[in-house]
Amino acid sequence: MHWTNRSSGPSVGAVVTASAVRSTVGQKMLMAVSGIVLVLFLVAHMAGNLKVFVGAESFDHYAHWLRTIGAPLLPDSGYLWIQRTVLTAALVAHVWAATSLALRARAARPVRYAHRRPVQGSYAARTMRWGGVIILLFAVFHVLDLTTGHLNPVGDRAHPYANVVADFAPERWYVTLFYTLAVLAVGLHLWHGVFSAVRTLGQRTAVGERRARLAASAVAVGLCAGYLSVPFAVMSGLVG
Amino acid sequence: MNLTLRIWRQAGPDVRGRMVAYQVTGVSPDMSFLEVLDMLNERLTLEGADPVAFDHDCREGICGACGVVVNGVPHGPQKATTTCQLHMRHFRDGDTIDVEPWRARAFPVVKDLVVDRGALDRVIQAGGYVSAPTGSAPDAHALPVPKADADAAFEAATCIGCGACVAACPNGSAMLFTAAKVTHLGLLPQGQPERQSRVLDMVAAQDEAGFGGCTNTGECTAVCPKGIPLETIGQLNRDYLQASRRPARSRS
The missing domain is CATH 1.10.1060.10 (Alpha-helical ferredoxin)
Known part of the structure; x- marks a missing residue:
């Protein structure tokens, strides 16, 4: 290795906070924070979903209550639109940073190895990018299916319970299959994502590494189990 | 041991490179990976061919000069071991071994296995x-x-x-x-x-x-x-x- 003396010595002064988000570390932090916002939403969404096991009335009542949160201070669905705005912003930030970093990574190795062996990276870590694309496509389908009702066989916005039951009916097995694959993709994504986010935000001890792994596993397994319980309960006739 | 080395050959920074296969015979299991390259280079030199360029210095695993990608793994299959400390006893007679330079845009190839x-x-x-300014070494507990x-x-x-x-x-x-x-x-x-x-x-x-x-x-x-x-x-x-x-x- 050789030393090249290009700089004429350090000079104090430049403001760097504006450029932080353009650095690879800054973009990773943006991904971590926006990812955590999205995970918090997933936890709340799953808790709401589980109301399906209490009964049609409870589930529908919950869905209607979401529109009246903050009333009378907020207009009808006011809170929902605030949440949708925050989630969209988080999603855009997450996808933008991921795309930027992925393009950068691709450019960082213009000549590929003739012989390449994966050494240690987990399946979850290696599939973050394409897994993310699958999850994004599913999210679009999911909103058109169970939020707007355009792709739902019932599509009755007043009775979401009926929409869910119709959606996961045994003859629409392909919807259940897509849903299952997407939820598993989310689980894999978070298994690496949560662990990675914690380190990106400054986790730096061996004990912390183990705790972060454990937390990531708990989030991934918990969310998968919670989300998958609904379609399988409908399929098996437990909910109907 | 007799080995087939498939080595990345690239004459210069702006020249197209390719993998070239070399038969290396009479390798001792006690040789280091770099010594096998030395042996090959000796032969190539005697034959009037261009020897394989690779970086190396201390050959004690402490300087950081050496390093090639062996069968897809930087520094080869041994954990926590530099290429110069990688010994041929970790390979088997008749093995085909792929040798490539570090691959990164920030590490342009200078020649063969040498990157900048x-x-x-x-x-x-x-x-x-x-x-x-630190001066001379301070007292240990100062x-x-x-x-x-x-x-x-x-x-x-x-x-x-x-x-x-x-x-x-x-x-x-x-x-x-x-x-x-x-x-x-x-x-x-x-x-x-x-x-x-x-x-x-x-x-x-x-x-x-x-x-x-x-x-x-x-x-x-x-x-x-x-x-x-x-x-x-x-x-x-x-x-x-x-x-x-x-x-x-x-x-x-």
């Missing part, structure tokens, strides 16, 4: 130092350092700057290298005055050199001949987060 790792020097130049910090700093300081982390990283990131230096200096009292500008400027230099970003896959630490732990990257992230909250701390 000046990008790592530029990362160090950006802040990987302590600019206080400046107390907690044992745990001293151990962690020493562990990070064992980085030899070989660039295997970059070669292994699916993103071509130098994060483990930069994090090792940030951790090493950031844990010691002498490193405190420049701690914030150091992390900002080293990350900026690393990005500017064309390295990719870290995705925490851990490929780097798996091939690191010095076993630099991934926690150093968490330390870098923490320092970066703290430094970014305060403006006007960069030196560049």
Whole structure:
């Protein structure tokens, strides 16, 4: 290795906070924070979903209550639109940073190895990018299916319970299959994502590494189990 | 042992390269990987052919000059071992071994297996130092350092700057290298005055050199001949987060 003396010595002064988000570390932090916002939403969404096991009335009542949160201070669905705005912003930030970093990574190795062996990276870590694309496509389908009702066989916005039951009916097995694959993709994504986010935000001890792994596993397994319980309960006739 | 080496041959930086197969006979299991390349080069020289260019210096595993990708793994199959300390007893007679240079945009090929790792020097130049005049070595206990910090700093300081982390990283990131230096200096009292500008400027230099970003896959630490732990990257992230909250701390 050789030393090249290009700089004429350090000079104090430049403001760097504006450029932080353009650095690879800054973009990773943006991904971590926006990812955590999205995970918090997933936890709340799953808790709401589980109301399906209490009964049609409870589930529908919950869905209607979401529109009246903050009333009378907020207009009808006011809170929902605030949440949708925050989630969209988080999603855009997450996808933008991921795309930027992925393009950068691709450019960082213009000549590929003739012989390449994966050494240690987990399946979850290696599939973050394409897994993310699958999850994004599913999210679009999911909103058109169970939020707007355009792709739902019932599509009755007043009775979401009926929409869910119709959606996961045994003859629409392909919807259940897509849903299952997407939820598993989310689980894999978070298994690496949560662990990675914690380190990106400054986790730096061996004990912390183990705790972060454990937390990531708990989030991934918990969310998968919670989300998958609904379609399988409908399929098996437990909910109907 | 008789081996087939498939080696990346590239006459110069702007020339197209390709894998070329060489039969090497009479290899002793006690030879190091570089000695096999020496043996091949001796023969190529006698035949009037161009010997294979590769970097090496101390051949004791401490300088960081050597390093090639052996069968897809930087420094070869032995854990925590540089290429010069990799012995042929870890291969079998008749093996075909692929030998390639580090692959990264920031490490352009100079010739064959030699790459220009000046990008790592530029990362160090950006802040990987302590600019206080230190004079002669101080008394050992003149400046107390907690044992745990001293151990962690020493562990990070064992980085030899070989660039295997970059070669292994699916993103071509130098994060483990930069994090090792940030951790090493950031844990010691002498490193405190420049701690914030150091992390900002080293990350900026690393990005500017064309390295990719870290995705925490851990490929780097798996091939690191010095076993630099991934926690150093968490330390870098923490320092970066703290430094970014305060403006006007960069030196560049």
